Amino acid sequence: MTEGAQAAPPILSVSGLGKSFGAVHALSEVSFDLRAGEAVGIVGPNGAGKSTFLAALTGAFAPSTGTIWLDGADVTGTPAEIMCRRGVVRTHQIPRPFGGLTVFENARLAASFGGPENGDADALAYGALKLCRMLPLANTQADRLGLLDRKRLEMARALATSPRVILLDEVGGGLTDAEAEVLVEIIREIRASGCAIVWIEHIVHVLLQVSERLICMDMGRIIADGDPQAVMRDPAVMEAYLGQGVT
Amino acid sequence: MSLSSSLSNLSTETSPMAQATTAPYRVRRWTPRAKITVLLFAVAVAALALAPAVTGAAFMDRAVALFVYILLAVTWNALAGYAGQVSVGQQGFFGLGAYVTIRLSDAGLPVFPSLVVAALVVGAIALPVSFVMLRLREGEFAIGMWVLATLFHLLVNLDPLIQGETGVSLIALNAVPAETRNLVIYLMALVSAVAVISAMFLLLRSRIGAALQAIRDDEAAAHSVGVNVVRTKQVIFVFAAFGAALAGALWLAGNVSFQPKAYFSVQWMAYTIFMVIVGGIGTFEGAILGAVVFFLLETFLGGYGVWYLLVLGASAIVMALGFPQGIWGYLSSRHGLSLVMVGRHLEAPETEKSGKGSGWSADG
Incomplete structure (x- = not known):
């Protein structure tokens, strides 16, 4: 983290965030600050609550406990569509394209x-598709896309809303090394524009190329948060991944 | 620099002329064929408007039925085919349209304006109803709408004016000379069908049209990119209720007598679903084509009683198994046939590479 980023007030902030589905605590006591333009990676074993955390941040559901602030204002329980218009958008881990629309129409709708409010939707959609290298597929109907292109469409569609915070949920899975390089390039371009990024990814070496800060989650909690190298060496993180010290 | 401005810049920075404001892309919304279609449609409407000069009462009578079917098919297709809200209760609004017409006419409103005002009243009733019904999903919504239609039926039967299932006639029509009556009803039905088709066309081309399809394809994703899902569904719910009510009011005008059982019958839904499925659900042209197909089957086979119903049933089965996209869906997916354009086609140098995968591997 740069000193400037340290000094700026957080754009998005949560404290004591919790979400229970019946007896299952998907999230508990999560506190987190995101500064404008920051790039944060999230790792953690399957079922750690990473996607639930992103969903909670975008207002996909109301948290059971805790508070979410956007620009210092309490936005807990604000529905996803409003959060999106206020600049916080996410991609879905399992792509959810609008299959009956073309790639361009998907992005333009977003x-x-x-x-x-008074944006040029055509220009934003075009720009997002260009950034995500999807222009050759612009007029293809989305339900004819393969899985990888659907993931790219998730990202392009989110970017078309011109967010201030983008939450990426495993957009890099299944990529070849060359494709992963393009993805890193794209995410660097997004960062360069000043948009903050929270990125869940299992391919840690790709994640570390763009993240200045890493979070590790396990059992619905944040167990480590800070410098990526330090987080990866943290005993709690190693235990979560490798199961050392099982009693 | 915000992402918004940098995305917008992306779209101009590659322009061949450095200082030009023209974007390197164009969004096409018309095809030459779509323009011809609209022109032919206008010609057909003009011809139909002048048709009464050379045809008789029998033609106008049948044509009113066709226009009513088009109203039902187009508005149900909007609700089920585009917005994904499969209702099997539109007969409730159809019956209410007829009932409210009788009530308004009984209260002294001139009979022809009553037809349109009744549809507007039912549309207004549909708005508060939508808050409740749209909370239901998929199968629950379908059945819930049927229950709602039955409820409307029972409530209407409580009105002493209707005299239960004996029914009542739109008496005010008798005061109008038969020739004038036929002509006015024919023209009103024609204008209604044209107005609903045009409204549907404009609606689909507006951003609401894309939002409807997004909701149909993935409601949660529509939510997450800023679509107000409930309000968008409400727009189409009220539009479909208005269309069904207008159809009911016009059917009453053409048939004069109102028996609740005939108007609130689920057979209207069966016919409507037949039209839309056979024509091509979720396609603009398909719903209209389906209404015409159903109308022709009824006109030429309707006299054969049971055999007519058997043919209807058999063709529905054949279509559902062999051509689930319907006639128009089949033609458009097989042969790229499309008469009107409701989508948006992006034209840019990069899109001309005729889509062999995205630019990822190539750039990487």
């Missing part, structure tokens, strides 16, 4: 509803 731009026209989730984008800035």
Whole structure:
């Protein structure tokens, strides 16, 4: 983290966030600050609550406990569509394209509803597709895309809303090394524009190329948060991944 | 630099002319064929408007039935095919449209305006109803709508004016000379069908049209990119209720007598679903085509009684098994056939590479 980033007030902030589904505590006591333009990676074993955490941040459901602030204002329980218009958007781990629309129409829809009030939806959609290298597929119907292109469409569609915070849920899975390089390039471009990024990914070496800060989650909690190298060496993190010290 | 401005910049920075404001892309919303279709449609409407000069009462009578079917098919297709809200209770609004017409006419409103005002009243009733019904999902919504239609039926039967299942006639129509009556009803039905088709066209081309399809394809994803899901569904729910009510009011005008059982019958739904499935659910052209197909089957086979119903049933089965996308869906997916354009086609140098995968591997 740079000193400037340290000094700026957080754009998105949560404290004591919890979510229970019946007896299952998917999230408990999660506290987290995100500064404008920051890039944070999230790792953790399957079922650690990473996707639930992103979903809670975008207002996909109301948390059971805790508070979420956006620009210092309490936005707990604000529905996803409003959060999107206010600049916080996520991609879905399992892509959810609008299959009956073309790639361009998918992005344009996001731009026209989730984008800035008087934005040029065509221009935003075009820009997002260009950034995500999806222009050759612009007029393809989304349900004809393969899995990888669907993931790219998730990202392009989120970007078309011109977010201030983008939450990426495993957009890099299944990529070849060359493709992963393109992804890193794209995410660097997003960062360069000033958009903050929270990125869940299992491929840690790709994640570390763009993240200045790493979070590890396990059992619905944040068990480590800070410098990526330090987090990866943290005994609690190693235990979560490798199961050392099982009693 | 915000992402918004940098995304917008991306779209101009590659322009061949450095200082030009023209974008390197164009969004096409019309095809030459779509323009011709709209022109032919206008010609057909004009011809139909002038048709009464050379045809008789029998033609106008049958044509009113066709226009009513088009109203039902187009508005149900909007609700089920585009927005994914499969209702089997539109007969409730159809019956209410007829009932409210009788009530308004009884209260002294001139009979022809009553037809349109009744549809508007039912549309207004549908708005508060939508808050409750749209909380239901998929199968629950379908059945819930049927229950709602039955409830409307029972409530209407409580009105002494209707005299239970004996029914009542739109008496005010008798005061109008038969020739004038036929002509006015024919023209009103024609204008209604054209208005609903045009409204549907404009709605689908607006951003609401894309939002509807997004909701149908993935409601949660629509939510997460800023679509107000409930309000968008409400727009289409009220539109479909208005269309069904207008159809009911016009059917009453054409048939004069109102028996609740005939108007609130689920057979209207069966016919409507037949039209839309056979024509091509979720396609603009398909719903209209399906209404015409159903109308022709009824016109030429309707006299054969049971055999007519058997043919209807058999063709529905054949279509559902062999051509689940319907006639139009089949033609458009097989042969890229499309008469009107409701989508948006992006034209840019990069899209001309005729889509062999995205630019990822190539750049990487």
